[in-house]
Amino acid sequence: MPQPAAPVANYVPWVKSGNQLYVSGQLPLRDGVLAYTGKVGETVSVEDATQAARLCGINLLAQAKAALGSLEKVRRVVKLGAFVSSASDFTRQPVVANGASDLMVAAFGETVGRHARSAVGVNVLPLDAAVEIDAVFEIDPD
Template sequence: MAGRIEARLAELGITLPTPAAPVANYVPFVLSGALVVVSGQVPMRDGKVAYSGKLGSTVSQEIGQQAAQLCLVNVLAQLKAALGDLDRVRRVVRLGGFIACTPEFTAHAAVMNGASDLAVAVFGDLGRHARSTIGVPSLPMDAAVEVEGMFEFA
């Protein structure tokens, strides 16, 4: 039986994918006390990067927001693997966003809103979080966006 958060994801038309395996020497998540930290997730779909390139060049702000949203879906898939049940989440503590972009691009925050808005849509007020968003010259596998997260759980 699906819990409250998974029911909310279904209402939003979101099915969590199988969590991606790490592509280097790290683990996908770490549990410490009442916190779970999820490693950065790129916009993977069906085993491939769905959104590649750079904001300010080959990727529009709207597409960047979609990429950030997909990154958060992948973060949530890792979170479910870590906790077994997303209803255990007590708070989205922090999201970090990395936006692959040209030096002239400055709408990083608007792109990251794709992930932040989804966190609030899924978790309600418990989804409101602290956040950092930075522009970077490149990301693994030419991904346009990468998102990491920290969550409090019971």
């Protein structure tokens, strides 16, 4: 599990509220370096963008582990919000988002890992990232 990234602006990486853990949007960082930049369908392939989404998912899990001490406390992946920096005619955002969705199912199994999701094309993301994903997890009550 990678070291969770520190926020780059005025926000916190996660918030616990009741039995919910909200994790701020994670970029495709690997070893602290942005691994995928540019627009999907223009300078980034669908395959690379899917790997970027998977990396965002890994970083979401790293934040959740930092917040909870253990991923064993996750009861359900409730929702992922995937933002894909897209060329104006790119429409395969759901395929890209599967990189993170498939990871959640692999990590937690069908019952816990399957989730609601949004997959949205956007004009640009922070630091020219190709993908950004946030998450909501149901967790053990404190």
